[in-house]
Amino acid sequence: MDRQTLKSKFKQACDLLRNEIASVNYIIQLSWMLFLKLYDDLEDERELKSKLKGETYQRNIPSPYRWKDWVHKDWRSEELINFINNELFPFLSKLDGDGEKELIATIFSGKEIQNFLRDGYKLREVALLLDELEFRTREDIYIISTLYEELLPEIGEMGKYAGEYYTPRPIIRLMVKIVNPKLGEKILDPFLGSAGFLIESYNHILRNKEVFTTKETKILYNMFYGQEKKDVPYLIGIMNLLLHNLPTSHIYKVDTFAEDVRKIQEKDRVDVILTNPPFGGKFDKRFKVNFPVKSSKTELMALQYVMRKIKRGGRVGIVVPEGVLSNTTGPFVRVRKELLENYNVHTIISLPKGVFIASGKTPVKTDLLFFDKTGPTEEIWYYEHKHPLGMVKTRYGKWVEKQYTKTDPIKDEYLLDCYEKWKNRGISENSWIVKIDEIDKETYELTPRNPNKFKKKEYRPSTEILEDVLREEREVMKLLEELRGVLR
Incomplete structure (x- = not known):
């Protein structure tokens, strides 16, 4: 066909x-x-x-x-x-x-x-x-899997899945490139959804190694693990994995929060975690006892889970609502303190509102948080991503930052600058480094604040401003004269 x-x-x-x-x-x-x-x-x-x-x-x-x-x-x-x-x-x-x-x-x-x-x-x-x-053929599978994935953003618009967002593939691909999963590593998405992180991790490994021995192929198909508690995302995740020719033997229908993170042993930990946990979803209160810091916020419990589930030397990329980095109440402060003292938070990427959209929901401000379990944090590289159109004028004449929408989604090419600068931890107008001793030791707040925004503004020359004012005044006087003529 x-x-x-x-x-x-x-x-x-x-x-x-x-x-x-x-x-x-x-x-x-x-x-x-x-x-x-x-x-x-x-x-x-x-x-x-x-x-x-x-x-x-x-x-x-x-x-x-x-x-x-x-x-x-x-x-x-x-x-x-x-x-x-x-x-x-x-x-x-x-x-x-x-x-x-x-x-x-x-x-x-x-x-x-x-x-x-x-x-x-x-x-x-x-x-x-x-x-x-x-x-x-491989092309048949590629065509059908691509068509199927094009439908999946609609799942994020289902009201009954409030708090669960389809992760745009460009965001997933950027996160996978930064975390860089390798052949032989155990890769986990504890909040599987449509299985995008596992599929793109698989594709990333294939791109970096063209030929696999029989033994390597067996290793490759035994690397991917996923957990999902809800019926619909579980079915969609399984379907998507099958369409991409990935095994489903390590995909489990379980509530990730049911696992007692205080009892996880090193042998049960994984090398790589890539995930986008539910924001503001319902959390079973019975499972609070499984976490050292108690909270009803699923995003905070999810962060605690991945911190405990990653093995020594392991790497994490996780999508978080900005409140995880900025909330100064007790539970958030304690979790961030532990994160900075026991894990190397090396990268935080700030995303504009509108990247993740759900039906009937206000666009959520999100960030991409990357850390590894190699020791305490010394410095964090920040990047502020904006829509490439920058500031746009609304129909009311107000200038605002352009947001992504359903009809104008984020694209891979929009994230190239971020990845290129990340490779060298480059400093620019939209990227900067924060040393650990610059972080407030009372709140451990990690909110991305671009220091370039606070630099002294460059004002237009006064003669240019005066000329504009005079020109506008002349136009007003002309209109008044025309109005006077009409009234006579």
Whole structure:
């Protein structure tokens, strides 16, 4: 199937679902259907390889529940809906076994994972379109995975996922480049979401090493770990990993905060953590006992978690709302004190409002925080990123800093300056260094404050200002004369 046809089939399926299903629940519907199609193709491939070896392959999803069995059967509308709701989902949710069977059961036992279509004919129409998608070549997989990822920002706009933001891929790629995961390291995203950090870490390793031995390939596919507690992000993360040909054997549906961080041993820690935890989400009060500093703020608990989960010599890149760096109440101060005294905070990148957007939410001011477990902080390199258009004039005539929006998102090229300056810890109008002895020892505040903003302003020459005033006065007098003529 050529590239254009592949795109067309996928988009037709999406459009049909959008027309039939309210809100962005169509992404949930698309995800579980695409998962079953992709998994059926995967089992077909395994079955063929087993036959060539003279062996028998035992399918994890047997007839009549496998994708091809029910998609190509001639159903009446109500029969198909009854099969999906009362036979297929119950069977899949109760699959008994380890590994992939357990993963499938976990996905389909989620309360939010359901069939939203009530018209069996529409469901079959969508299923037949998806069935035509081919995953035979690397290009096929790339096209479908790219199209699927283009839908994911809509998840961040779902009101019921308030506090959870889709992380723009340019931000993820910048963070991955700075943290620089390597072959053989254990990489964790404890708040998995759409699995973007693991996928981009995988791509980063592939870019830096073209050829892998059999042993290295085995190591590569055993490096990636993820944790996610919610049904929908878990399904989407699994689906996205499968589309990018990444293993899902270390992706767990758990509440990260349920782990007692005070009892984590060195053998259970990881080399790299890259994550964007939920901001202002609901925190189960039962888990407060698992943390040395108690708080109801998920972002502060998330920071404590990654601090305890990273091993000696390990590296962290985490998205935080600016309050984590600026809040001067007790819990925030204590966590920052420990962070600076026991970890090397080497980089903080300030982002403008609007990079992360959720439905009905005021754009959140966020920062990218990078540290490693190699000793106490000595100095921090700061970078202030602004929209490349800088200051813009509103329709009311007020000059304001340009913000990113849904229709004007952040792009990779906008972050090139940041990365190039980071490599040499360069000093400029939008980058500076703060020494540890410059940080307030009472608040340990780390808010990015660009010192260049406080330099003496350069004013226009007085003769130029006077000329402008006189010109405007002449225009006003001219208008007054015209008005006087009209009134006469």
